[in-house]
Amino acid sequence: xxxxxxxxxxxxxxxxxxxxxxxxxxxxxxxxxxxxxxxxxxxxxxxxxxxxxxxxxxxxxxxxxxxxxxxxxxxxxxxxxxxxxxxxxxxxxxxxxxxxxxxxxxxxxxxxxxxxxxxxxxxxxxxxxxxxxxxxxxxxxxxxxxxxxxxxxxxxxxxxxxxxxxxxxxxxxxxxxxxxxxxxxxxxxxxxxxxxxxxxxxxxxxxxxxxxxxxxxxxxxxxxxxxxxxxxxxxxxxxxxxxxxxxxxxxxxxxxxxxxxxxxxxxxxxxxxxxxxxxxxxxxxxxxxxxxxxxxxxxxxxxxxxxxxxxxxxxxxxxxxxxxxxxxxxxxxxxxxxxxxxxxxxxxxxxxxxxxxxxxxxxxxxxxxxxxxxxxxxxxxxxxxxxxxxxxx
Numbered sequence: 001x002x003x004x005x006x007x008x009x010x011x012x013x014x015x016x017x018x019x020x021x022x023x024x025x026x027x028x029x030x031x032x033x034x035x036x037x038x039x040x041x042x043x044x045x046x047x048x049x050x051x052x053x054x055x056x057x058x059x060x061x062x063x064x065x066x067x068x069x070x071x072x073x074x075x076x077x078x079x080x081x082x083x084x085x086x087x088x089x090x091x092x093x094x095x096x097x098x099x100x101x102x103x104x105x106x107x108x109x110x111x112x113x114x115x116x117x118x119x120x121x122x123x124x125x126x127x128x129x130x131x132x133x134x135x136x137x138x139x140x141x142x143x144x145x146x147x148x149x150x151x152x153x154x155x156x157x158x159x160x161x162x163x164x165x166x167x168x169x170x171x172x173x174x175x176x177x178x179x180x181x182x183x184x185x186x187x188x189x190x191x192x193x194x195x196x197x198x199x200x201x202x203x204x205x206x207x208x209x210x211x212x213x214x215x216x217x218x219x220x221x222x223x224x225x226x227x228x229x230x231x232x233x234x235x236x237x238x239x240x241x242x243x244x245x246x247x248x249x250x251x252x253x254x255x256x257x258x259x260x261x262x263x264x265x266x267x268x269x270x271x272x273x274x275x276x277x278x279x280x281x282x283x284x285x286x287x288x289x290x291x292x293x294x295x296x297x298x299x300x301x302x303x304x305x306x307x308x309x310x311x312x313x314x315x316x317x318x319x320x321x322x323x324x325x326x327x328x329x330x331x332x333x334x335x336x337x338x339x340x341x342x343x344x345x346x347x348x349x350x351x352x353x354x355x356x357x358x359x360x361x362x363x364x365x366x367x368x369x370x371x372x373x374x375x376x377x378x379x380x381x382x383x384x385x386x387x388x389x390x391x392x393x
Contacts, residue, residue, distance in 0.1 A: 055086075056389050056393060057074055057076060057084075057086055057366075057386060057389055057390045057393065058086050058088070060074075060382075060385060060386035060389050060390075061073075061074055061086055061087070061088035061089075061368075061386060062088050063382065064088065064089075064370055064379075064382055064383065064386065065088045065089040067379055067382060068372075068379070069089060069370045069371060069372060069374075069379075070089055070090060070091075070093055070257070070258070070260055070269070070371045070372060071087065071088065071089035071090060071091055071099045071257040071370065071371040072086075072087070072088045072089055072099075072368065072369070072370045072371075072386075073085070073086065073087050073088075073099060073102070073103060073105070073257065073290055073368070073369045073370075074086040074087075074290060074366065074367065074368045074369075074386065074390060075102055075289070075290035075291040075293075075294055075366070075367055076294075076364075076365070076366045076390045076393075077291075077294045077298070077364065077365040077366070078363075078364055079362050079363040079364050083291060083294075085101050085102045085290070085291065087099035087100075087101060089257075089371075090257075091103070091256075091257035091258060092257070092258050093258070093260065093269070093271075094271075099257045100255035100256060100257060102241075102289045102290060102291050103254070103255050103256040103257050103289065104241055104252050104253065104254045104255065104256040104287050104288065104289050105252075105256060105257070105259070105287070105288070105289070105290075105353045105355060105369045105371070106252070106259065106277065106286075106287055106350045106352060106353045107284075107286050107287065107288045107293065107348050107350075107353070107355050108280065108284045108347075108348025108349045108350040108353065108354070108355060109207075109283060109284050109346055109347060109348030109349065110286065110288070110293060110345075110346050110347065110348045110355060111210075111244075111280065111282065111283060111284050111285055111286040111348065112210050112282075112283055112284070112331045112346060112348075113296075113297075113300070113331045113332055113345075113346045114229050114233055114286060114296075115210050115213055115214055115217070115225070115229070115282045115283075115331065116158050116210075116213070116315065116330050116331025116332065117232070117233055117300065117306050117307060117315075117331070118217055118225075118228050118229055118232050118233065119154065119158060119213055119216070119217055119330075119331075120307055120311040120312075120314065120315060120330065121232055121306070121307065121311070122217065122220055122221070123154075123311055123314075124307065124308045124310070124311045127220050127221075128154060128216065128217075128220055129154065130153065130154050130155040130158075130314065130330075131153050131154070131155055132153060132154055133149060133150050133151065133152060133153060134149040134150075134152045134153070134154065134157065134212060134216070135149040135150040137154075137215075137216040137219050137220060138212065138215055138216060138219060141184075141187065141212075141215075142164070142187070142191070142212065143191070144190075144191035144192070144193070144194070144195070145193070145194040145195060146163075146194050146195035146198075147163070147164060147165075147191060147194075147195045151199050152164065152199045153199070154213070154216065155330065156199050156200055156209075157209040157210070157212050157213050157216075158209070158210075158213060158330040158331055159203070159319060159328060159329065159330055160203055160204060160205050160206055160209055160328060161199065161200050161201075161202065161203050161204075161319065162199050162206070162209055163195045163196045163197040163198060163199050163201070163202070163204070164190060164195065164196070164206055164208045164209055164212070165190050165191075165193040165194065165195065165196055165206060165208065166190060166193075166205075166206045166207060166208060167186045167187070167189040167190035167207060167208050167211075168207050168279070170189050170192075171189070171279050173261065173263050173351065174263075175279075176272075176275055176276070176279060176351055177250070177272065177274070177275040177276065178275075178276060179276060179278075179279075180247065180248065180276050180278050181278045181279050181281070182278075183211050183214060183215055183281050183282070184215070186207075186208065186211045186279065186281065187208060187211055187212065187215075190206070190208040202322075203319055203320075203321055203322065203328060207280070207283035207284065208283075209283075210282045210283035210331075211281055211282050211283055213282060214281060214282025214283075215282075217282075225244070225281075225282055226244035226246070229244055229286075230243070230244065233296070233306065236305060236306065237295060237296065237299045237305055237306065238295075239288070239292045239295060239296060240292070241254060241288060241289045241291075241292050242286065242287065242288040242289070242292045242293075242296070243286070243287055243288075244285060244286050244287075245277055245285060245286075245287060247278065248276070250274040250275055250276050250277075251274055252273065252274075252287055253287070256273070257371050258271055258273045258352075258371065259271075259272050259273045259351070259352020259353045259371050259372065260272060260352060260371055260372045261351040261352050261372060261373065262372070262375065269372060272351045272352035273352060275350075275351065275352070277350065280350060284348060284350055290355075290357070290367040290368070290369055291367075293355070293357060293367045294357070294359070294365035294366065294367050295365075297344065297345055297357070297358055297359040297365060297367075298359050298363065298365050300312070300315075300332075300359075301344055301359050301361075302359070302363060314329075314330055315329050315330045315331065315332050316329050316332060316334075316344070317329055317330070318332075318333075318334060331346065332344055332345070332346060333345060333346055333347070333358075335358070335384070337360070337388055337391055337392055338388050338392055339391075339392035341360060341361065342360075342361075343358040343359060343360045343387075343391055344358050344359055344360075345357050345358020345359065345367075346358070349373045351373065352371065352372065352373075353369060353370070353371060353372075353373075354369065354370050354372070354373050354374060354383060355367060355368070355369045356368050356383045356384055356386075356387050357387050358387070358391075360391055364391055365391075366387050366390035366391050367387075368383055368386045368387050368390070370383055
């Protein structure tokens with residue numbers, strides 16, 4: 001698989017490089033002794049998902065644990081709003097504690113969709129122009145080798161067609177847990193590199209695009225990005241377990257499974273639950289739950305609570321991602337379903353957690369989280385397969 005295809009598959013806020021090789025012994029031991037737990041969501045009547053055959057979503061999560069994930073969590077919502085939550089594995093490799101039902105996780109690049117929604121709300125209010133140059137809002141900031149902010153539009157930032165390089169590859173795993181980054185620090189790191197291509201000529205996933213989008217939101221509103229996301233998105237649709245961590249906040253507030261990361265190919269998994277998420281900022285800093293993500297994507301695609309129709313249509317206007325079946329809009333991806341049609345979502349990785357999911361045009365939603373970043377392509381595809389299973393059931 002090409003580099004672009006890999007990026008498209010994982011849709012990541014990524015500041016770490018995937019490592020190949022064997023699984024950590026602690027994970028294998030935990031997977032061998034744990035019995036997967038499945039609980040019904042509060043909104044689901046006991047017979048809502050009754051079936052005489054084994055639950056395929058639960059089977060999928062169990063397989064992820066057998067393949068080396070410490071824990072896997074899922075939330076599935078049918079078109080009538082009935083929800084079921086699932087867990088497998090252990091929430092803490094050291095103690096063997098259960099995985100919290102619908103526990104909070106770091107959602108990585110799903111943050112991009114929240115950022116894009118705020119930007120598009122401001123487009124609808126006439127405060128940002130999609131085809132206006134970055135220089136209009138951040139004069140002189142975006143300059144580098146083959147990089148000129150006067151020739152790059154807001155749309156190209158949101159769609160990853162700007163050619164602006166990635167900053168994440170220059171941030172080491174050792175720095176991540178403890179170092180605080182200002183957003184402009186991240187931009188400066190990226191601008192040390194040459195442009196990947198001329199604006200609008202190709203597609204290439206770059207977290208730098210969304211850091212710049214976040215800076216534009218702050219410039220236009222005169223308020224912190226976190227405050228705008230909270231006011232315009234989180235509170236508007238009642239996401240009770242979703243937030244943008246404050247500067248210096250390394251913790252996860254509510255019940256959560258621990259997140260793990262392997263620093264090198266041969267090293268065992270380390271506890272990466274508490275990190276400084278500032279390296280993600282507008283591209284990957286947020287924390288949420290599977291059920292809140294289902295609610296978010298459902299509200300985004302299903303009505304006018306978050307975006308007017310014109311802006312929602314712009315968000316769903318996509319470009320193909322070379323080497324894949326996926327398409328990318330403005331902070332939103334479409335992926336094909338094995339049962340026909342597509343689903344809309346994003347997904348994200350940050351050291352310790354990976355999330356995948358989305359919503360269909362019929363309103364069925366599913367999100368899956370695992371507690372380490374898969375290191376091999378089959379493992380990555382395994383998470384996507386559980387999402388497909390949940391949406392096609």
